[in-house]
Amino acid sequence: MVSGDRQPMVQFKGILKRFGKVTAVEKMDFDIEEGSLVTLLGPSGCGKTTLLRMVAGLEEPTEGDIFIKGKRVNDIPIHKRNLGMIFQNYALFPHKTIFDNVAFGLKYRNVSKAQIETKVTRALEMVRLPGVEKRMPSQLSGGQQQRIAMARAIVIEPDVLLMDEPLSALDENLREAMRREVDNLQQMLGVTTIFVTHDQREALSMSDKILVMKDGRKQQEGNPESVYNEPANHFVADFLGHSNFIAGEVVGVDDNHVNVRIETGDILLAENKGGFSRGDRVEMIVRAQRFDAFPKAEFQPTAGLNHFQGHIKDRSYMGGEVSYFIELGVDREIHIISMMRTRLYDIGEAVSIQVAPHHCHLIPLE
Amino acid sequence: MKSEKWKPWALLAPSLSAVVLLLVIPVCFVIVYSFWLRAPSGADIPAFQLGNYAKFFEDFFYPGILIRTIRIAFETVILCVVMGYIPAYFFYRSESRYKQIFLLLIMLPFWVSFIIRTMSWINIMGDSGLINHVLIKIGLIETPFSMLYNEFTVLMGLLMYLLPFMVLNIYVSLEGIDKSLLEAARCMGCTEWQAFREVTLPLSLPGVSAGCLLVFVLTAGTYLPPMILGGPGNDMIANLIFKRVIGTLDWPFGSAISVILLSLLFVIVWTYNRYLGINQIFKSFQGN
Numbered sequence: 001m002v003s004g005d006r007q008p009m010v011q012f013k014g015i016l017k018r019f020g021k022v023t024a025v026e027k028m029d030f031d032i033e034e035g036s037l038v039t040l041l042g043p044s045g046c047g048k049t050t051l052l053r054m055v056a057g058l059e060e061p062t063e064g065d066i067f068i069k070g071k072r073v074n075d076i077p078i079h080k081r082n083l084g085m086i087f088q089n090y091a092l093f094p095h096k097t098i099f100d101n102v103a104f105g106l107k108y109r110n111v112s113k114a115q116i117e118t119k120v121t122r123a124l125e126m127v128r129l130p131g132v133e134k135r136m137p138s139q140l141s142g143g144q145q146q147r148i149a150m151a152r153a154i155v156i157e158p159d160v161l162l163m164d165e166p167l168s169a170l171d172e173n174l175r176e177a178m179r180r181e182v183d184n185l186q187q188m189l190g191v192t193t194i195f196v197t198h199d200q201r202e203a204l205s206m207s208d209k210i211l212v213m214k215d216g217r218k219q220q221e222g223n224p225e226s227v228y229n230e231p232a233n234h235f236v237a238d239f240l241g242h243s244n245f246i247a248g249e250v251v252g253v254d255d256n257h258v259n260v261r262i263e264t265g266d267i268l269l270a271e272n273k274g275g276f277s278r279g280d281r282v283e284m285i286v287r288a289q290r291f292d293a294f295p296k297a298e299f300q301p302t303a304g305l306n307h308f309q310g311h312i313k314d315r316s317y318m319g320g321e322v323s324y325f326i327e328l329g330v331d332r333e334i335h336i337i338s339m340m341r342t343r344l345y346d347i348g349e350a351v352s353i354q355v356a357p358h359h360c361h362l363i364p365l366e
Numbered sequence: 367m368k369s370e371k372w373k374p375w376a377l378l379a380p381s382l383s384a385v386v387l388l389l390v391i392p393v394c395f396v397i398v399y400s401f402w403l404r405a406p407s408g409a410d411i412p413a414f415q416l417g418n419y420a421k422f423f424e425d426f427f428y429p430g431i432l433i434r435t436i437r438i439a440f441e442t443v444i445l446c447v448v449m450g451y452i453p454a455y456f457f458y459r460s461e462s463r464y465k466q467i468f469l470l471l472i473m474l475p476f477w478v479s480f481i482i483r484t485m486s487w488i489n490i491m492g493d494s495g496l497i498n499h500v501l502i503k504i505g506l507i508e509t510p511f512s513m514l515y516n517e518f519t520v521l522m523g524l525l526m527y528l529l530p531f532m533v534l535n536i537y538v539s540l541e542g543i544d545k546s547l548l549e550a551a552r553c554m555g556c557t558e559w560q561a562f563r564e565v566t567l568p569l570s571l572p573g574v575s576a577g578c579l580l581v582f583v584l585t586a587g588t589y590l591p592p593m594i595l596g597g598p599g600n601d602m603i604a605n606l607i608f609k610r611v612i613g614t615l616d617w618p619f620g621s622a623i624s625v626i627l628l629s630l631l632f633v634i635v636w637t638y639n640r641y642l643g644i645n646q647i648f649k650s651f652q653g654n
Contacts, residue, residue, distance in 0.1 A: 058549055078552040079560075091550040095568050104564075108555030156554065 007070045009034040009192040010055060010160055015064035017050050017216075024050040026216040027064065032160075032209075037186050037193040039203040042213035043239070048196045051213075052162050055194060056085050068159060079108070084153030084191075088165045090145045092137040098124075098148055099133035105156035123155040124148075126185065143174045150182070154189060161186070161193040167202065179206060200240045204228060212236050230273075231285060234366050242288035244334045247365060250280040257357055260284055264329040268306045270360035281365040290359035291336040293324065293345065299352035307354045310334070312345050326351065393628070399621035410617055418622035428606070428623070432630070435603040438517070439585040442524045446581045447574060449525065450532030454573075455566075457533075458540040469537070472530050484523050484594045488514065515597035523591030528584055532577040539573025540566065575642060579635065586631055603627050 008031035017025040025047040032038045040048035053059040054066060057078035065072050073081060084105075092101050102120045111119070124130050127147035137145055146166060153161060166182070167175045183206045186193050197203055203210050204224045212219040212227060212235075220232040231237035234245065248268070252259035257269040258276050262284065270284060301307045310326040313333055322340055327333045336353065345351060375382075403413040422428045457468055475483060490496045491513045498510035513519065543566060551561040589604035596602075603623065610620035 056549075056553055058552075077557075078549075079555045079557055081553075083553055085550065085553040087546045087550060089544065089546060091544065091546040093547060093550075093565060104551070105554035108560070152554070162553075 006034060008032055008067075009036075009069060010194070011065075011067040011070075012051070013065045013067065015051070015054065015061050015066060017047070017054060017059060018062045023216050025054075025061075026218075028218050030211060030218065030221065032192060032194065034192055035190045036208040037183070037195060037206055038209045038211065039195045039197060039207040040211050040213060041197060041200065041203040041239075042219075043198055045215075046213040047216035048198075048211075048213050049164055050216075052164055052194055052196045055160065056083055056162055057081050082156070082159050084156060084158035084161045086149050086153050086161070086163045086166045088168060090137075090142075090149040090169075092145055092148055092152070094137055096137075097133065098135050098137065098140070101137065101148060102133075102152045102155055104152060109156060119155050120151075123151040126154065126188075127151045127181075142170055143178060146170065146178060147181075150185065154185070154191065158191065161191045163193065163195045165196055165198070168197070168199070175202075182206065204240070212239065214239075230361055231363070233363055234283065234285075237285045237361075237363070242335060242337060244286045244288060244291075244336075246284040246286065246332075246334070248282055248284055250276050250278050250282055253277060258282075258362060260360075260362070263332050264308070266308045266328075268308075268355075268360060269357040270362050271358040273362075276362060282362045283365045285361045285363060286334075286355055286359055288323075288335045288337040289339075290355055291334070291338075292341075292354045293326070293336060293338055293351045294342065294354065295345070296350040296352050299354075301352075302354065305354050305356050306360065307352055309350065309352055311350045312347050315345065315347060317344070326353065396621045396624050399617050400625045402618040402621075404616055404618045408615065418619045419626070421619060422622060422626060431601055431606055432603050432626070434601075435586055435627075436630070436634075438521065438524070438602060439582050441521060442528060442585045443578050443581050445521065445525055446528055446532040447578065450529055450577065451536055451570075451574070454533045454536035454540060457537050469534075472533055475526070475530060480527065480590060481594070483526065484590055487519065487523060487526075487595055491519065514595060515600070517596070517600050519595040520592050520600050520602075523595040524585055524588065527588070527591065528581045531580050531584070535577035535580065536570060536573045539570045539576075543569045579638060583631060583635065586627065 010032040012028055012030040014027050014029060015025060016023070016027045028051075040051055042048050050059055054061050055068070057073070057076065061074065065074055067073065068081070068083075093104070096104070099120055102123055103116050106116045106119060120133065121130070124132065127150050129144060129147050129151070132140065132144070132148075137148065140148065146169075149166070163182070167178050170178055179202055182195075186206075195202070195206065204227075207224055209221060209223055210227045211221045214235050220227055220236045222230075227236065228240055231240065231243075237243040237245070246262045246268075248260040248262040250258055251261045251267065253272060253276060256272055258272050259267050260270055260282060261267050268284065276282060296309065299307075308328060310328040310333075312324055313327040314325040316323045320339070322338050322344060324336050324338060324345065325333050326336060334353070399410075400418055401414045401416070403411040403415060403417065405411055453472075457465060460468070462468070488495060492498070493510040493512060493514075497513070498507075501507045502510065547565050547569070548561050551565050552558070556564060586602075587604050589602065589608045592600050592602045592605050593608070604627075607620050607623050607627070610616045610623065
């Protein structure tokens with residue numbers, strides 16, 4: 001739906017934010033396409049919330065400009081920006097009924113009384129909580145309050161929906177359900193959404209684009225697949241998913257593969273995506289789920305795949321999957337997560353491990 | 367389970383006995399005294415008669431003082447709200463490093479004797495006080511002009527005494543307001559002033575309400591400011607009790623006035639709680 005040359009909905013240009021001597025966001029450029037859901041992902045203190053709050057106008061950038069719909073908003077006060085904000089703790093007004101909470105933004109937008117009622121009713125239907133108008137926020141559960149907060153934010157038809165870790169206060173099961181609901185609602189309304197989270201699963205499952213941040217700096221931006229499968233650096237690979245980092249040296253490059261000699265002396269193939277030449281020190285990143293482990297005795301290698309030996313050092317059984325720590329050689333172990341298509345391996349058992357070259361991602365050694 | 371029943375009572379016992387010994391029993395004494403008879407000789411004779419109460423309502427003199435007391439209490443409450451909200455709000459919004467010190471300063475007056483604090487106004491506003499001294503020095507007036515010993519100075523003394531209670535009560539309830547509520551209001555289209563009206567003000571009302579009650583009750587029962595800063599016509603009900611009990615040693619009549627004041631305050635506080643009640647206001651915040 002989004003054409004390439006359309007004006008981005010939100011643009012950060014050279015944005016920088018300092019609190020006193022602390023730099024919360026380092027000079028950053030970033031575009032958000034209209035109608036997309038963009039996640040700002042990173043550990044706490046990485047500047048993601050500050051970035052979001054600058055869009056809302058709750059923080060002023062120290063340097064740089066923010067554009068919404070191509071218009072510079074730095075000097076536009078908060079209440080004139082037409083944004084919907086959802087807070088981590090919902091921030092429902094405890095002294096107002098649900099109706100008054102949801103109608104709040106409309107009241108300040110010259111909407112007629114009759115229209116307010118229609119819109120509030122429709123918003124409550126959208127979040128699947130019709131008929132709670134007369135209740136007080138304290139009479140609703142956490143998940144319900146979260147829905148009201150959503151209804152309150154979308155009812156004003158904001159240009160951009162801003163969500164600051166909206167699901168982190170919910171318990172695990174509810175979070176999963178709400179995540180899908182937020183996703184569906186966002187797609188139904190087609191509203192440009194900026195979603196702040198430290199939860200990689202939220203980010204991966206919902207986003208059109210992810211911006212990974214650390215210490216106020218952009219680490220990588222891209223769609224979920226590219227951020228997960230082709231992490232730009234050690235931090236991104238480590239933060240998203242369970243990764244194995246294997247240091248090595250490039251010993252050969254051909255059209256399809258880069259040959260890497262790893263610490264154990266084994267030579268592994270990685271898909272050649274360019275950028276590496278013989279003699280480079282590299283780090284090979286392999287997701288724990290990408291390995292397959294077989295009993296050593298029965299193992300028959302598949303042509304073109306990497307394979308090596310090890311023995312099970314430790315395991316933890318997690319029901320659907322098993323987490324194995326496999327010792328390859330001296331002081332070198334890898335972590336694999338197996339879906340148990342064969343059987344449960346014993347500690348000490350010798351196994352053969354296989355992984356496809358296209359699951360071996362290379363980054364320069366940091 | 368049954369044997370556990372005594373536990374809460376055992377835990378409550380120290381505070382409960384303090385309340386009984388220091389509050390319930392003395393009040394019972396006062397009530398009993400209020401029915402006694404005072405002989406012309408000055409002796410108190412145990413009796414059960416309503417003469418003391420009848421005497422209070424005999425003419426308009428005593429009820430007039432009671433009404434004045436209630437009026438002054440209302441005036442003090444209103445002044446305290448207006449003059450207390452502003453500094454409390456200032457502390458709440460302040461991001462100064464010295465905020466804690468400011469708050470401490472609010473409590474500083476409590477470290478000085480109430481009597482000394484009240485008397486100090488004489489040094490400021492008295493005939494030979496600071497203000498008159500300065501005014502004469504710069505030649506604005508020739509003879510000192512009298513500012514003390516009227517209702518205004520009584521109110522001033524009361525304000526000085528009670529303002530910190532109001533400020534602290536309001537401040538605490540303001541501090542309890544989640545700042546993201548204000549941000550939410552701002553994002554939805556409120557100017558700063560509108561957000562104050564929609565969020566801050568209503569959510570700080572429990573503090574205002576508690577402060578009002580405290581100030582009202584304390585004003586109604588105080589006698590020092592009128593005694594030190596008021597004139598003969600500014601007596602409040604507690605002065606009357608003080609004069610009867612300490613001055614003329616008329617315990618039965620003093621007790622009767624106390625019981626009347628107590629009953630009136632009870633009715634007012636009960637009505638207040640019923641309609642503007644702190645409980646009511648807090649109910650809507652439960653779960654947040």
